[in-house]
Amino acid sequence: ILGGYEARPHLRPYMASLQLDGQHVCGGFLIAEQWVLSAAHCTEGTNGKLFQVLLGAHSLSEPEPHKRLYRVRTQIAHPGSNIHNNRDDLLLLQLEEKAELNAHVKVLPFQREDRDVEADTMCEVAGWGTITHSGRRPDKLQQVERPVISRELCNHRTRHDQTITEKMMCTDSRKKDTCKGDSGGPLVCNGVAEGVVTAGSRVCGNYKKPAIYTRIAPYAAWIDGVMASAAG
Numbered sequence: 259i260l261g262g263y264e265a266r267p268h269l270r271p272y273m274a275s276l277q278l279d280g281q282h283v284c285g286g287f288l289i290a291e292q293w294v295l296s297a298a299h300c301t302e303g304t305n306g307k308l309f310q311v312l313l314g315a316h317s318l319s320e321p322e323p324h325k326r327l328y329r330v331r332t333q334i335a336h337p338g339s340n341i342h343n344n345r346d347d348l349l350l351l352q353l354e355e356k357a358e359l360n361a362h363v364k365v366l367p368f369q370r371e372d373r374d375v376e377a378d379t380m381c382e383v384a385g386w387g388t389i390t391h392s393g394r395r396p397d398k399l400q401q402v403e404r405p406v407i408s409r410e411l412c413n414h415r416t417r418h419d420q421t422i423t424e425k426m427m428c429t430d431s432r433k434k435d436t437c438k439g440d441s442g443g444p445l446v447c448n449g450v451a452e453g454v455v456t457a458g459s460r461v462c463g464n465y466k467k468p469a470i471y472t473r474i475a476p477y478a479a480w481i482d483g484v485m486a487s488a489a490g
C-alpha cells in the first residue's frame with residue numbers, strides 16, 4: 259500500500275497473508291470458514307507449490323495470540339485466468355481445516371448483486387504489500403481509502419485503454435494506491451467486499467494507471483459452485 263497508514267490491529271479480521279516458505283506473497287480474505295479468496299496471478303512462479311495462509315495477523319513477524327498459519331488442501335484458479343491479461347484473476351483456496359473464528363478471524367461478506375459501485379464511492383483496501391516505490395515491505399498491515407473511478411475514465415486511451423471489462427473496476431491511483439504484495443486483497447466499500455486487487459504487474463501510485471480490481475459479484479455463482487462441490 260502506497261501513501262497509506264498502519265491499520266488498527268485486527269479491525270480487518272478477514273485479511274489473509276498467502277505465504278510460501280514463510281514469506282508473504284499476496285493478500286487474500288476469508289469468505290467462508292474454510293475458504294480464502296485471492297488472485298490467480300499470485301500462483302505464477304510458484305510452480306505448483308501450495309501456499310500457506312496466515313490468519314488473525316497484524317504483524318507478519320511478531321508472535322500474536324490469534325495468529326495462525328493454515329495449510330491449504332486445494333487451490334483453484336478461475337478457469338479463465340491466464341498470464342497474459344487481468345481477466346478472471348481469482349483464486350480460491352480451501353484450508354486443510356475450518357478456520358477457528360474469533361474476534362481476530364472473521365468472514366467478510368462479498369457483494370452478490372451484479373451492479374457497478376458508483377464512481378467517487380470511497381472504498382478501502384489493506385495489505386502487506388510494498389509501501390515505497392523502492393519496494394520497502396511493511397511488517398504490519400497497512401490500509402488506504404480510495405475513490406472508485408468510472409470504467410469509462412479507467413478505459414480512456416491515456417489510462418488502461420479499453421482493457422477494463424464489465425467484470426473489473428478501478429480506483430484512483432494518484433499517490434495513494436495498492437502495490438505489489440497487496441494483490442488478492444479485498445476492496446471494501448460500505449463494509450462489503452466488492453473487488454479483489456488484481457495481481458498483474460502494474461506501476462503503483464501513478465494517476466495514469468488506476469488500480470484494477472476483479473469485481474466479485476459476477477463470479478458469485480462460480481465461487482458458490484466450487485465451495486459446494488469441494489464440501490465434505
Ligand SMILES: O=C(O)c1[nH]c2ccc(F)cc2c1NC(=O)[C@H]1C[C@@H]1c1ccccc1
Binds near residue numbers: 438440
Ligand atoms: O503482488 C502481486 O501483484 C504479485 N503478483 C505476482 C505474480 C507472481 C508471483 F510469484 C508473485 C506475485 C506477486 N506478489 C509479489 O511479488 C510479492 C513478493 C512481493 C512482495 C511485495 C511486498 C511485500 C511482500 C512481498
